[in-house]
Amino acid sequence: MPLLDRHGAKADLWTRSEGAAIGNLSHALVAWAALPEALAQRSRDQRIGAVLPNTVRMSELKLVMRQLSLIAIGFPSFADGRGFSLARLIRNHGFAGSLRASGPLIPDQFAYALACGFDEVELPQESAARQPVEQWLTALGRISHGYQRGYGDSGNILDRRRAARLKHAAAC
């Protein structure tokens, strides 16, 4: 399925495993239910990613999070915003690997996804065909700065106002 990040389309290094059968895949993407079994049989140089439903409890995820190089959170519908909060929680709990939003998101959500801690979006063919990468990159730049502190690293209005105040104070 098409994959993109803040720079545009990208190749997918990850392969979805059949259940826990990760074989000798270098980057194996495993369904949440099969994850314990897959982790038990991984070899040292294999990287494991997990595909999570957006209802996963942080208390359960925390137990395995450190063993994962990628977490893909499912968006059953673009209107179901649980994935945004789950991504934020996962980042707040210190996950430093890749975070992927997987599902029929729309370009207008791209900036939100990145701000909540996602690195990339994996789209179904149908929506990618209607909404080419250029639309995603254009949508990304629509709003220069939001008001919320602590979301993303593109700078927010409150911190920019603060910086302007400090600069002004220093000049006086």
Added chain:
Amino acid sequence: MYRYDEFDERFVRERVAQFRDQVGRRLSGALTEDEFKPLRLKNGVYLQLHAYMLRIAVPYGTLSARQMRQLALIGERYDRGYGHFTTRTNLQFNWPKLRDIPDILDLLADVEMHAIQTSGNCIRNVTADHFAGVAPDEIEDPRPTAELIRQWSSLHPEFDYLPRKFKIAVTGAAHDRAVIKAHDIGLRILRHPDTNEIGYEVVVGGGLGRTPMIGKTVREFLPKADLLAYLEAIMRVYNLEGRRDNKYKARVKILVHEIGTAEFSRRVEEEFARLDGPSVNADPAEVARIAAYFAPPAYEALPATSGAFETAKAGNPDFARWVETNVTPHRQQGYAAATISLKPIGAPPGDASSAQMRLVADLAEAFSLSEIRVTHAQNLVLPHVKLSDLFALWQRLGEAGLATANAGLITDIIACPGLDYCALATARSIPIAQAVAKRFADPARQKEIGVLNVKISGCINACGHHHVGHIGILGLEKRGIESYQITLGGDATETAAIGEILGPGLAAEDVPDAIERIVSVYLAQRRAGESFIDNVRRIGLAPFKAAFQEASHAVA
């Protein structure tokens, strides 16, 4: 009043460009109708029965004269020369064309306004006490808090695709004029009993709609500086755990009800303790920057009474009656707040023509330091009028049909647009409001009855707040016929209560009779000085039910 800085200005302009682009992508087919729908809703664009409707945000009900004039212009140029003020203090235009909407948004941006998040499953326009900064019983002005929340909630990356709509209200006074207990989050500014520090009581899970509930206190005292972090914790718990399987059970009130207030509070506190507050909260200099815009305006030093005002009252009973009902004390000596009723007898509640909007703008400039407020009761307020100017103001209002002396009385009816406009409605609201108002049109009778809130909704979604009306009227549809259910004993203030159903539904034409019978019971049974709602509380529902049943038998 708050003024946009370069960042606010840019943000709103970019939002307009974004919407223009979204419309373009819908027209090209890049966005499906399902994908476009929430995008247009989050910009206030509804598809109604006859046309698109545009709902414009009036954050915490505050408007300048300049903004009001722009609304008048938009109404004239793009609508049919009038607008409708709503119970969320917004303004709706019922007849704009979709292709004109980006241009309307540009005109709004010119006067620091927008339509962001006036609909959709996101945090809606935040409301506050319409007497903010004016009320003598105020602990702290709620508007700076409301403005901070407006900014924080605008295009929030995490909370723009919630299970359902989310409404926040703020009051800074002991007497609640913002209906905070019927909101998803209600904030009450208070002083800590021991330290005297300013903070918030946080109430969550109120709401009307088909499952009306009074909000529960989840935090008795939240230090002011922690506001945004605490809101983030509440929203995160709700976004992750609120139900998405059934839209009628998706509001936060259902989550609070299902897991219990204590458990909900525990989950919020756990998340609040875990997240990094200082990285989320606004710094005190930012809070102070916003608050400075709401500093008291340049009042004149005036005596506490005005001879001219007293003389005018003594010589003109109509003016005296308007003062009694529509003028509210001001914290500044020599000033008062004047309510402009948008409920002239027989007219649709909350409607204002472009000419009326312009007149109100002129009068705000002449008499109220250019400031106007919109109330959740669908009236306007000129918040800073000198006592000595009240008579001249009243005369000018009277010439435009805006001096109806009924604020808070039985004809000051809240009504949603109902089946005349709304695609969701199951029954008409406006004609019912008109019929009840006509029945009680006699000013002497209204005065005798005193404070009585009648609230009408044209469907179970309860936009007309019928659950918290002293008398509530809910229009339903039964086998193709409109049927009106009457509730009694609702209360929208700090003593909030949900009204109880009196009996079987009535035909539209029988509603005024039923209201009349209810009022007769009150008039016969009240003690000296006892208001309608106090009387209902004291004597209970039984006498009213008995009278109501006689009415329904009489018509059956």
